[in-house]
Amino acid sequence: MASRRMVFWQTVTGALALLGTVLLATPGSATATDSQSFDSRIGRSATDDSSRPKAMCVCQDGSEFHGLAGFLERQSITATLAGGIRQAFKVFCFVEAFDVGTLELDFLRPCNTFVPLPR
Numbered sequence: 080m081a082s083r084r085m086v087f088w089q090t091v092t093g094a095l096a097l098l099g100t101v102l103l104a105t106p107g108s109a110t111a112t113d114s115q116s117f118d119s120r121i122g123r124s125a126t127d128d129s130s131r132p133k134a135m136c137v138c139q140d141g142s143e144f145h146g147l148a149g150f151l152e153r154q155s156i157t158a159t160l161a162g163g164i165r166q167a168f169k170v171f172c173f174v175e176a177f178d179v180g181t182l183e184l185d186f187l188r189p190c191n192t193f194v195p196l197p198r
Contacts, residue, residue: 126153129173132151133151136149139193139194140191151195152172171191173190
């Protein structure tokens, strides 16, 4: 009886050791990619959902929107950069304008030159 128990536990521990080896050998199985990690850091300030702004900014592009407040938004883009197709992240300041009568959001305008406001 003791030998059957011993064989059972040896099989179980051997299987667990094999499973652990397979999981460790699988690349990227439990870690974020460089792109995901970078996106996460940008996401601390710049939202990807305009209905949930995280940080504010002031447009500085010299247009009629110069000096107006907005919020930071990020977008993942695929572009030809440095001779190859690469993923990158673009951050905009979206200036918000509100209807004078209802004070409801009237439109958003992206501004490429901006200063982020401190939190």
